[in-house]
Amino acid sequence: MTPGDAPPPFAGALGPNLLAFVRLLRRAGLPLGPADAMEASRALTLLDIASRRQVQAGLRATLVRRHDQEEVFDQAFALFWRDPEAAKHAAAMALMDGVKDTSRPPPASRRVAEALQGDRPPPPPKVEEPPPLLEVAMTVSERERLMQMDFEAMGALEIAAAKQEIRKLHLPLDERPTRRFMTHPAGARIDLRATLRESMRTGGEILGLSHKRRVQRPPPLVVLCDISGSMARYAQILLHFLHAVANERDRVSTFLFGTRLSNVTRALKNHDAEVAFEMVSHLVPDWSGGTRIGDALETFNRDWGRRVLGQGAVVLLITDGLDRQGAAGLGEAAARLQRSCRRLIWLNPLLRWEGFQPKSQGARALMPHVHEHRPVHNLNALRDLVASLSSPPPRRSPR
Amino acid sequence: MSFPRTVEATRQLLAAGGYVADTALATSVHLALAMGRPLFLEGEPGTGKTEIAKVLAQQLDRRLVRLQCYDGLDLAAAAYEWDHARQLMEIRLAETAGVTDRERLSDDLYDRRFLTERPLLSALTGTPAVLLIDELDRADEPFEAFLLEILADFQITIPELGTIKAETPPIVVITSNRTREVHDAIRRRCLYHWVDYPDAARERAILRLRAPGVPELLSAQVIAFVQKLRAGDYFKLPGVAETIDWAQALTALDAHELEPELVDDTLGALLKYQDDIARLRGAETAKLVAEAKIAATRLL
Numbered sequence: 090m091t092p093g094d095a096p097p098p099f100a101g102a103l104g105p106n107l108l109a110f111v112r113l114l115r116r117a118g119l120p121l122g123p124a125d126a127m128e129a130s131r132a133l134t135l136l137d138i139a140s141r142r143q144v145q146a147g148l149r150a151t152l153v154r155r156h157d158q159e160e161v162f163d164q165a166f167a168l169f170w171r172d173p174e175a176a177k178h179a180a181a182m183a184l185m186d187g188v189k190d191t192s193r194p195p196p197a198s199r200r201v202a203e204a205l206q207g208d209r210p211p212p213p214p215k216v217e218e219p220p221p222l223l224e225v226a227m228t229v230s231e232r233e234r235l236m237q238m239d240f241e242a243m244g245a246l247e248i249a250a251a252k253q254e255i256r257k258l259h260l261p262l263d264e265r266p267t268r269r270f271m272t273h274p275a276g277a278r279i280d281l282r283a284t285l286r287e288s289m290r291t292g293g294e295i296l297g298l299s300h301k302r303r304v305q306r307p308p309p310l311v312v313l314c315d316i317s318g319s320m321a322r323y324a325q326i327l328l329h330f331l332h333a334v335a336n337e338r339d340r341v342s343t344f345l346f347g348t349r350l351s352n353v354t355r356a357l358k359n360h361d362a363e364v365a366f367e368m369v370s371h372l373v374p375d376w377s378g379g380t381r382i383g384d385a386l387e388t389f390n391r392d393w394g395r396r397v398l399g400q401g402a403v404v405l406l407i408t409d410g411l412d413r414q415g416a417a418g419l420g421e422a423a424a425r426l427q428r429s430c431r432r433l434i435w436l437n438p439l440l441r442w443e444g445f446q447p448k449s450q451g452a453r454a455l456m457p458h459v460h461e462h463r464p465v466h467n468l469n470a471l472r473d474l475v476a477s478l479s480s481p482p483p484r485r486s487p488r
Numbered sequence: 489m490s491f492p493r494t495v496e497a498t499r500q501l502l503a504a505g506g507y508v509a510d511t512a513l514a515t516s517v518h519l520a521l522a523m524g525r526p527l528f529l530e531g532e533p534g535t536g537k538t539e540i541a542k543v544l545a546q547q548l549d550r551r552l553v554r555l556q557c558y559d560g561l562d563l564a565a566a567a568y569e570w571d572h573a574r575q576l577m578e579i580r581l582a583e584t585a586g587v588t589d590r591e592r593l594s595d596d597l598y599d600r601r602f603l604t605e606r607p608l609l610s611a612l613t614g615t616p617a618v619l620l621i622d623e624l625d626r627a628d629e630p631f632e633a634f635l636l637e638i639l640a641d642f643q644i645t646i647p648e649l650g651t652i653k654a655e656t657p658p659i660v661v662i663t664s665n666r667t668r669e670v671h672d673a674i675r676r677r678c679l680y681h682w683v684d685y686p687d688a689a690r691e692r693a694i695l696r697l698r699a700p701g702v703p704e705l706l707s708a709q710v711i712a713f714v715q716k717l718r719a720g721d722y723f724k725l726p727g728v729a730e731t732i733d734w735a736q737a738l739t740a741l742d743a744h745e746l747e748p749e750l751v752d753d754t755l756g757a758l759l760k761y762q763d764d765i766a767r768l769r770g771a772e773t774a775k776l777v778a779e780a781k782i783a784a785t786r787l788l
Contacts, residue, residue, distance in 0.1 A: 120672070137495065143515050146513075150519055150679040151519070267559075268562070269562055269628075282570055292590045395666070399625070399668045
């Protein structure tokens with residue numbers, strides 16, 4: 090731009106403010122880069138910036154990628170545009186701060202508040218001008234105190250060993266033909282496109298045929314894992330299992346439940362087990378508490394089932410079937426879950442001897458609605474878990 | 489036809505096509521048109537996502553190219569396919585004509601003549617189009633990866649032929665029902681908009697446009713009932729499409745007002761899961777009908 094050109098439309102207050110706003114959102118956990126800020130500023134030139142609703146909608150369209158980010162965005166927007174002083178303050182805080190915040194606990198108000206505060210304690214309030222952020226910071230203390238769980242992180246060797254084990258994991262129905270083809274010498278079909286391309290080398294003479302066959306691919310895996318008190322002894326090993334599965338396999342969704350259901354899929358995809366566990370323990374409020382399996386499954390069916398059970402998913406339900414609520418609603422929820430997935434596998438670590446019959450109300454309610462019941466008699470190592478899941482399916486006992 | 493210049497003009501354009509949009513949606517559509525970016529619409533089924541593309545095509549006088557996604561959708565069905573039979577014939581003809589120049593044969597064989605256009609390629613060539621990629625969540629990840637080139641640069645690279653770039657970039661509308669999370673890479677290339685259930689006033693306007701035969705009182709009560717129902721804890725909440733269906737069903741039964749028995753008999757138009765219907769039927773229906781009648785007086 091030459092000095093003679095007109096200044097860009099938002100060279101005044103809005104330009105830096107927009108950048109500060111994007112920085113604030115980034116600190117609140119939205120994955121935004123400089124390109125996004127540029128897109129947002131371009132969007133603003135196309136809108137009536139006197140209209141707050143248009144500005145909000147325009148920034149939302151350019152800066153939000155997922156429905157669950159909208160709440161964070163709207164809160165941040167309301168805060169940011171309500172009070173120019175707050176905006177300046179936030180901008181200054183964001184500028185001072187170069188540290189990337191990695192912990193992302195879910196409640197939006199707290200995330201925004203934390204993002205506004207930076208990593209430092211809030212500045213001491215000035216007498217004549219109380220910081221407008223105080224009101225937000227207060228909501229943090231109102232949040233329930235969450236119980237957190239510490240996990241021993243695995244060493245590098247242990248991680249390598251765990252991955253070895255997970256590669257041996259072979260769930261029933263693990264090879265699914267897709268509708269996609271790949272060139273393969275032993276394929277049953279002729280790949281005409283490849284054959285013709287090959288023939289170009291020999292002046293159009295077809296000397297040999299190329300073949301193709303269907304691509305085989307494991308189905309999506311959804312793991313629902315019980316982390317209540319009665320399962321506490323297995324928590325460590327289960328979490329390592331879940332982490333290894335999430336990183337080794339394609340298309341894995343992971344949910345933990347005790348009295349509530351938490352989606353920890355994204356957290357567990359973190360390659361570093363330590364970081365992953367740290368994130369998971371922040372996400373999950375109910376370690377080693379009671380169990381409400383029926384509620385958890387119902388919540389899963391309603392909120393997540395349709396989003397993660399597509400394309401023939403296999404569901405792995407890990408629980409001992411001990412339900413605090415005496416199995417209320419469990420049968421119906423399990424029945425619906427069974428109908429909406431390809432295969433429902435119940436992995437039950439309670440059984441410690443061969444002749445065990447599921448006696449608890451929860452187990453009895455669950456039993457008729459699973460495709461497979463896999464007891465683990467001795468769950469001391471990842472190997473036992475993998476071996477149990479990979480063995481051929483047990484004969485179904487008559488209902 | 490040129491694009492609307494303001495958000496309000498966009499809203500009016502959609503309204504002229506029979507689509508009642510709120511400010512947020514009109515802003516997203518306006519930005520998508522003005523910035524030349526694909527519009528990614530996510531939301532519950534029956535909230536009018538697909539309809540936006542149809543109305544845009546009709547109002548901007550563009551061709552609507554629709555690609556319905558499904559699991560295993562591949563290049564041959566989505567973008568282009570070589571016509572191998574005709575290519576083989578071409579080789580034969582070249583043989584009889586005594587063509588020995590291998591380069592020329594290759595050029596002749598991979599000519600646009602032998603390329604069968606499927607929706608994605610067709611949206612890039614020919615007259616300006618609105619490209620609707622419907623229910624992208626039903627396709628698998630490899631297909632999403634393929635879409636990236638089209639969404640970013642409005643071009644398709646065909647190995648044998650080269651890159652085909654759109655002369656007039658199509659207006660791209662992608663919809664998803666969230667049966668699977670669509671990858672971030674796709675989202676990054678689009679403007680995102682979550683299409684929510686409309687509020688009572690907007691739903692009433694939609695109903696008036698879509699089902700003009702429904703009496704005013706009934707329409708207000710239907711809207712109030714559905715709005716109350718959506719606050720409940722049901723497995724599948726009714727979308728706008730269901731509201732319209734239900735209002736038309738009630739009108740066909742000559743209803744002038746909601747009555748509990750009538751509602752019970754027609755619940756199938758509104759709720760699509762037996763568990764939900766069983767939960768609502770009876771006492772719950774009577775309660776909601778009574779509440780809806782009171783709420784409807786405020787709507788009228």
